[in-house]
Amino acid sequence: MAAFAILTLISCNNEGNAVNTVESMKTPQMENFDKAFKSLGDPQNRPTEEEKKRNTSELSDRRKALLVPASKELILSSGVTEAELMRKTGGDMSQIIVWATQIYMKKSDEIRKNIKSEK
Amino acid sequence: MKKVSFILLITAGVFTFAQSSPIIIQNYSAYDAAGRFRTAPAGGVAGPYMFASPNAPYGMYTVPAGGFTQYNSFSTTGTATFPIVKWYVTDYTNPANNGSYAYNHPFISTVMNSANEWASFHFVIQDPATGASDEYKLGDPTIDPAFSNSITGSISSADWFTITTPSGPTTYLQIF
Numbered sequence: 001m002a003a004f005a006i007l008t009l010i011s012c013n014n015e016g017n018a019v020n021t022v023e024s025m026k027t028p029q030m031e032n033f034d035k036a037f038k039s040l041g042d043p044q045n046r047p048t049e050e051e052k053k054r055n056t057s058e059l060s061d062r063r064k065a066l067l068v069p070a071s072k073e074l075i076l077s078s079g080v081t082e083a084e085l086m087r088k089t090g091g092d093m094s095q096i097i098v099w100a101t102q103i104y105m106k107k108s109d110e111i112r113k114n115i116k117s118e119k
Numbered sequence: 120m121k122k123v124s125f126i127l128l129i130t131a132g133v134f135t136f137a138q139s140s141p142i143i144i145q146n147y148s149a150y151d152a153a154g155r156f157r158t159a160p161a162g163g164v165a166g167p168y169m170f171a172s173p174n175a176p177y178g179m180y181t182v183p184a185g186g187f188t189q190y191n192s193f194s195t196t197g198t199a200t201f202p203i204v205k206w207y208v209t210d211y212t213n214p215a216n217n218g219s220y221a222y223n224h225p226f227i228s229t230v231m232n233s234a235n236e237w238a239s240f241h242f243v244i245q246d247p248a249t250g251a252s253d254e255y256k257l258g259d260p261t262i263d264p265a266f267s268n269s270i271t272g273s274i275s276s277a278d279w280f281t282i283t284t285p286s287g288p289t290t291y292l293q294i295f
Binding site for chain 1: 143145147185187189200259260261268269271276278279280281282283284285288289290291293295
């Protein structure tokens, strides 16, 4: 009986370690959002010489476009309809990316809170 | 005339950067990024600037490998995932302001929130296994020309950019 209890405890502990990280609890849409941002680091997606010469820190339209599909997906996954998305952003890439970023951060905070309350 | 242009300058300043904006920091690399995270007046004009205190348990401001966080303004950084509980202010234009302030000190919310923008992160990334490292002076070159907004290193790369909407800019600090 004691051995069984110890085994149970160990298995629960291991489960906790494996499951309770923000990384492992991200939704597929959040993971795709990460992938899109990470892709800005791929050699072909680094700023071109021309983009580097612009006297602004605003992300170029070419690189913004790389973030839009995953951003849209993330917004829609939060229960917003396509029509609502278009009405609120007018299809503007910047507004779509910033909105999705806020959803991503909010969801991450919720995940962090859940992890804390489970501990 | 001098007085008038001074007043105009001040007014322009207030209208240009009256509102603090968010920054999103994401470290997608496999290594911690540690260094000096700075805020400064827009356009690199003279005025107060400040550095972030180390976030516990680190000895220097650090964005750990795989970590991400958001700061909505300088005066709320103490409650973020990687908390900045103190700001170290330097002000050559008014040395009486020099010193360290708690993030929620009224000086940060009433003065610094409108006087500064997110400026730069001077940091090092090191692979503890091989010792290979990259040093970055990443930031807004219009604030300090010694900083660049996109840099590719030997074991990593990094970007500093804004995405601007009608409600203002959001700054992104990305390490790959």
